[in-house]
Amino acid sequence: MWVVFMVASLRSVSGGRLADPVEFEVGFVGEDGSEVRRRLVEVADVPFERVPAVRSFPSYRGQRNYPGLYWSACMSAHVEFESWLERDEAMALDFDASVVGFAAQPFWLWWPSTGRVRSHAPDFFARRRDGVGVVVDCRPADRIAARDAAAFAATAQACEWVGWDYRLVSGHDAVWLANVRWLAGYRHPRHLAEPVAQRLLDLFASPMPLMQAATRVGDPMAVLPVLFHLLWSQLLTVDMAVRLEATSIVEAGW
Template sequence: MAGSLGVLPGRVSGPPAEGFEIAYADRGGSEFRALLVDAWAVRFEDAAPVRAFKSYKGQRHLPGLWWSSTVGGHIGYESWLERDHVMLLDFDPSVVGISSQPFWLFWRSDTGKSVSHAPDYFARRDDGAAVVVDCRPANRRKRRDVAKFEATQEACAQVGWEFRLVGTPDSIVVRNVRWLAGYRHPRHRLEPVASELLAAFAEPQPLMTGASTVGDPIGVLPVLFHLLWSHELSADVSVPLHALSLVSAGTPR
C-alpha cells in the first residue's frame, strides 16, 4: 500500500487468544459475537459497519462516504485521514475487498477492566491474506490509544492477520492518487480509446506523447487516467504526474 504505514515495534503483551472476543454484523442486519479464534475465517470485508458515521454541527472531524471501485459501492470514513487511506486501499491492486468499522474487539486489560476497540478498516488481498488498519496521526496517539493499538496488533497476530497503524500519508502520492480517483468509475473506460492507449503505451513513453498519438487529449486523457487508476497502465505516483511522466504497460487487477 502506498503512504505512511507502520506496524507497532516489538512484541506486545496481551491477553491469550481465548481472551479476545469479536462482535460484527452482516449486511442483512444480523449480529454475531464469538471468540476471535472461532471467527478468524469470517469474510469481514463484507461486514456492515459496527458504528454509525455521525454528522453534527461543530464536529472536528468530517465523515463521509467513499465510492470504491474495488467493491463497487460506498465505504464510510470518519475523517479526511481515513478518507485518504481508504482511497489508497482502493487504489492498491492487490486489495480485492474493503470494509470500514468491520468489528468490535473485546478484551480485558491487565487490571481486569473490560476494553473494546473498533479498527478503521479491514482489507482482503487477492492471495486471501487479511489486513486490519487503524488510522491515527503520530502526534495524536495518546497512551490509552496506543494500548488499544498494541492489543489489536496482538489479536491480529494470533489469527494470522496483518495489522497496520497508519499516519499521514505521503502528500505527493495522495495528490496523484486523488487526481486519478476522479476517473475511477468504469464509465471512463471507453472503447476503442482504451485499447488504442494500451497499444500506444506497450512501449514506455511520456504521458502526453502517447495520448496525442491516439487522438484529441480532451477526449483521450480521461480514459488514460482511468487506465492508470485501474493499473492497466502504470506510472510512478511517488513523484508529481505531468506531461512527461513515463507511462508503461501495467498489471491490472
C-alpha cells in the first residue's frame, strides 16, 4: 500500500551516466562500533537490518521535520525516523509479514558523479523472510529535486547490482494507513492473551463481523485488544482497503 515513485522516472530526471558497480563503496558501523568501508560487491551478505544508524538524528527548536523513535514489534527494539513519512514507513515495514527485521540509515553509499564523489544514506534497510534485502527511501513526490532524483537513481542501480530490491516511498494509502495505525496500538505481544486468542482463531475459521465475534468470546473490552493484535500479526485478516469498523468481516489468516 505504498505510493512509489518509479525508478525509471528517477533515471529520466537524474540524467547522466551512473557509476559502474566497482565504483560504488558502502560504509557502515561494524560489530565493534568502528567504521567499515567496503566495495559494493563485498556487502551483499552484511545483515544491515541489525546495524546501528550511520548518522545521528538531530532534534532542535524550530526544525521542520519530526524525528523520533518507533518501537518495532518484529525487532523488539526502537527504530529511528526523521519525518512523519518515515515513521509511517517504519510502521508499514513492521506490519509487513514478509519482513523479519529493518534498520534506519543503515549505511552510506558513495559513488563518483561529474568529477566528484557523492554520498547518500538510505532511510531504511529491511530483510524479507526469503533473505532478500530491501532498501527504502522516503520522500514526497513534490519534494524530489534533480539532485535527489540522481541519488535515488544511483541507489536503485546499486541495489540492482547487489541483488536487493529498492523502493522510493512518497506516501501511503490514507485508509490503509489509518487501519495500520490503529492496529499498531496493539502490536506489543502483551496483547496476545490466551485462551482468548485461540477462541478467536477458532471462531474466525468462518468469516464473520468483528464485533459479533468479540461479543461471543467475552467482554469486548477484554477481547478486542487480543483481536486487534491478531489482526496486526495477520493471524486474522480483514480488508485493509476499507475503514476498519464493528461490521468489518474478519477471517483466519491461514
